[in-house]
Amino acid sequence: MVIGACVERGADAAACAPAVFAQAREAFAAAAVFCEAWAAAGRGELPGHEGEGLEEADFERIGFEPVMAWQSLPQFEMACVAMLNSPAVRRSTPGKGELRASVARVSELSGDPFKCLAYALAVLDDEPVVAIDRATGAGFVLRASGIGDNFQLHTLLADALVGGGHLPGRAPSAEAVAMCRDRPGQTSTTGSFNLLGADGEWIWNEGCPADIPVVDGVRLVVLDPPPYERSWPAGRFFPGMTGDLVLERVLAAEESGALLAQVAQPVR
Numbered sequence: 023m024v025i026g027a028c029v030e031r032g033a034d035a036a037a038c039a040p041a042v043f044a045q046a047r048e049a050f051a052a053a054a055v056f057c058e059a060w061a062a063a064g065r066g067e068l069p070g071h072e073g074e075g076l077e078e079a080d081f082e083r084i085g086f087e088p089v090m091a092w093q094s095l096p097q098f099e100m101a102c103v104a105m106l107n108s109p110a111v112r113r114s115t116p117g118k119g120e121l122r123a124s125v126a127r128v129s130e131l132s133g134d135p136f137k138c139l140a141y142a143l144a145v146l147d148d149e150p151v152v153a154i155d156r157a158t159g160a161g162f163v164l165r166a167s168g169i170g171d172n173f174q175l176h177t178l179l180a181d182a183l184v185g186g187g188h189l190p191g192r193a194p195s196a197e198a199v200a201m202c203r204d205r206p207g208q209t210s211t212t213g214s215f216n217l218l219g220a221d222g223e224w225i226w227n228e229g230c231p232a233d234i235p236v237v238d239g240v241r242l243v244v245l246d247p248p249p250y251e252r253s254w255p256a257g258r259f260f261p262g263m264t265g266d267l268v269l270e271r272v273l274a275a276e277e278s279g280a281l282l283a284q285v286a287q288p289v290r
Contacts, residue, residue, distance in 0.1 A: 025101060151163075220286065
C-alpha cells in the first residue's frame with residue numbers, strides 16, 4: 023500500500039512494479055490455498071477480508087500465511103492497480119500473465135471477481151479495433167490504449183465516428199470525451215450505438231475491451247442503433263489511467279464488406 027501510494031505521487035512505477043507483482047502473486051497463491059482449505063473444512067461462506075467470520079483456531083487449522091494472504095488481497099489489488107496505471111508497466115513488466123492466472127483462480131474459488139485488478143490486467147495498449155456500422159457498411163480502423171471498460175470505449179467510439187462526422191447520431195460532449203481521456207471527473211452522456219461482437223452477442227458496456235471477439239486478427243465491433251436510450255456517467259474506469267482511441271483510417275468498401283459477411287445477426 024505504501025509503495026502504491028508512492029507511485030500515485032510520482033515514484034517510478036516501472037521500478038516498483040516487479041516486486042509488488044511478485045508479492046501479489048504469492049499472496050493470491052496462498053489465498054487459493056486458504057479458499058480450498060476453508061471449503062474442505064465445510065465452513066460455508068468465506069470470511070470477510072477484514073477478518074469477519076474468522077476464528078482463532080483457523081490460524082492453526084489452515085495456517086497463518088494463507089489466512090493473512092486472504093486478508094491482504096484488497097490491499098494488493100489497490101497496489102497493483104496503482105502500478106498498472108502506467109503504460110510502461112502494462113507493456114513490459116514481467117509476471118502479468120502469472121498474476122492474471124492467480125487472480126482468476128482465487129476468483130473461481132471465492133466468487134469475488136477482484137474486478138478492478140482483473141480489468142487493469144486486461145487493459146489493451148496500441149490495440150487495433152475495427153468498427154463496422156451494419157446499416158451503412160462503413161468500416162473504421164481505430165487504435166485503443168488505456169481504456170478500462172466499455173462505457174469508456176463506447177463514449178470514445180461515438181466521439182471518433184459520430185463526432186468526427188463519419189456516422190449520423192448524437193455525439194458525446196467535449197467534456198465527456200475529455201473525461202474519458204485524461205480530465206478528472208465524470209459527466210452524463212447518452213449512448214450512440216448498440217455494440218455487438220461478430221458472434222451476434224451484445225458487447226456489454228459493463229465489460230472491458232479485452233472481451234471483444236477477434237476476427238481476422240483484430241477485435242471487431244459491430245455498430246447497431248441503440249434499442250433504447252442508455253445514459254451513464256462518462257469518465258475513466260481507472261481515474262489514474264490515461265485512455266485514448268484514435269481513428270487511423272476508413273476501410274475500403276470491399277474490406278468492410280468482407281468483414282461484415284462474417285458477422286452474425288444479433289442474437290437478442
